[in-house]
Amino acid sequence: METRLHRKLTTAVKEGNEEKNRILGVIDTLFASIKLRDAVTAEHSLIMARISFRLALIHDRTNAGMYYVGSLTHDIGKLAMPDTILKGNQLLNYGEREILRQHVTDGVDMLTQLRMPKLVIDIARYHHERFDGSGYLEGLKGKDIPLAGRIAAVSDTYATLVTGRPYQSKKEHKEAINIMENERELFDPDIFESFLQIATGIEKGLIE
Ligand SMILES: [Fe+2]
Secondary structure (H helix, E strand, C coil): CCCHHHHHHHCCCCCCCHHHHHHHHHHHHHHHHHHHHCHHHHHHHHHHHHHHHHHHHHHCHHHHHHHHHHHHCCCHHHHHCCHHHHCCCCCCCHHHHHHHHHHHHHHHHHHHHCCCCHHHHHHHHHCCCCCCCCCCCCCCCHHHCCHHHHHHHHHHHHHHHHHCECCECCCCHHHHHHHHHHCHHHCCHHHHHHHHHHHHHHHCCCCC
8 A cells, every 4th residue: 555655755866866866775675575574564664654754744844755764664673573473463471572672773773784864763763762751772751752753653653553463453543543642641742732633634544
């Protein structure tokens, strides 16, 4: 379900900007690898990218396109995870959760080696940080979490809920919103407010 927006934001520009074309080429290849390895993570990343893009249009407009492509690779570190954890349908035990967390570090390492822009790396690095300090890897709190992470926390959580996980059924749009409203302390209040504003558009499929 790659949309016109996807094609527009991931297609190389015709001439001039070689570095941008290199970045888009790398992202395209990485996303193709995710699709081959795990269709669920690919689908999840596409949904997240659309929400990140819309939130960035409100909070970091000039970088909105980079939020889109950065969301496509936010979970790239999952390529290194064993199938038993990536696709297993059991709740994870402590050791397995540690391996799951490792996808953040692995993703940051991969994206850094590939000389991706800081924003793309930051989306991978901070997408599991939570506004109340309960997230990982660094357990940052409030505005200590870079904007990329605060936007990604909202878009990633919604995308996770509506895509489902191997051990958790996927939620309908309204249920996902309810769950997020009940744990809104996890999110930057301004960004969460924007999310609620665009949520109607998401439900009606207006956000492609
Ligand atoms: Fe993740």
